[in-house]
Amino acid sequence: MTYEYPERWLEGVSKGEAIAAEIRLRIVAGTIKTDTLLTENQIAKEFNVSRSPVRDAFKLLKQDQLINLERMGAEVLPFEDKEKKELYDLRIMLESFAFSRIKSLNHDAIVKELRKQLEMMKVAVQFEDAEAFTEHDMKFHEVTILASKHQYLKTYWNNLKPVMEALILLSMRRRMAEDPEDFERIHKNHEVFVEAIANQDAIKLREAFHLNFDDVGEDIDSFWLS
Numbered sequence: 001m002t003y004e005y006p007e008r009w010l011e012g013v014s015k016g017e018a019i020a021a022e023i024r025l026r027i028v029a030g031t032i033k034t035d036t037l038l039t040e041n042q043i044a045k046e047f048n049v050s051r052s053p054v055r056d057a058f059k060l061l062k063q064d065q066l067i068n069l070e071r072m073g074a075e076v077l078p079f080e081d082k083e084k085k086e087l088y089d090l091r092i093m094l095e096s097f098a099f100s101r102i103k104s105l106n107h108d109a110i111v112k113e114l115r116k117q118l119e120m121m122k123v124a125v126q127f128e129d130a131e132a133f134t135e136h137d138m139k140f141h142e143v144t145i146l147a148s149k150h151q152y153l154k155t156y157w158n159n160l161k162p163v164m165e166a167l168i169l170l171s172m173r174r175r176m177a178e179d180p181e182d183f184e185r186i187h188k189n190h191e192v193f194v195e196a197i198a199n200q201d202a203i204k205l206r207e208a209f210h211l212n213f214d215d216v217g218e219d220i221d222s223f224w225l226s
Helices: 015-029 040-047 051-063 081-101 108-126 130-147 151-178 182-198 202-216
Strands: 067-070 073-076
Touching: 015 040, 015 051, 015 151, 040 051, 051 067, 051 073, 081 130, 081 151, 081 202, 108 130, 108 182, 130 151, 130 182, 151 182, 182 202
Parallel strands: none
Antiparallel strands: 067 073
16 A cells, blocks of 8 residues: 555554554545545445444544544545635634743743754755654644643644644645745745744734635734734
């Protein structure tokens, strides 16, 4: 079985998690269309496994709200512009709340970690490694989530991560193939984010969100009090 999902990311995961990761990527990419019915037998045959890990995979995909479990199998739910926008809406809310939680902290360590992840993102671009870029981009945005020391915030973030990761990976693969020059803009946008955290500047953070997420159509100002 050839995976579109990065095989090195599958080290140490269960068969069910590996199957879920691959199917998730296909749904997010649109390779598996809305309303497709996936059956345990079909997936078990494709991945050369028993039906048990397929059931595990279906449970994970249901948690992602990518499928509904039916008597005859799993029905693929829509993942189109509306769903992508909702995902980014929630991501912005979580990151905004994390920022509000870390205002009173010493920001030196947070900024240092942000800059580290940003430098690793730049290295990944030099080597045309979309997988590494995705890893470090996810870690970059996770820095403030973890620094907030808010358990439920971390839980919600972790629930979003699998689908966010798939969406970012596909986007970065496409950009590296079609528009590699755009990464200079992406790096500058992340620099604005670091600057906002370093200066504890909510206005600058709003600017950073605009720069990073305007291309998916968010009304970012709706998340900020005037």
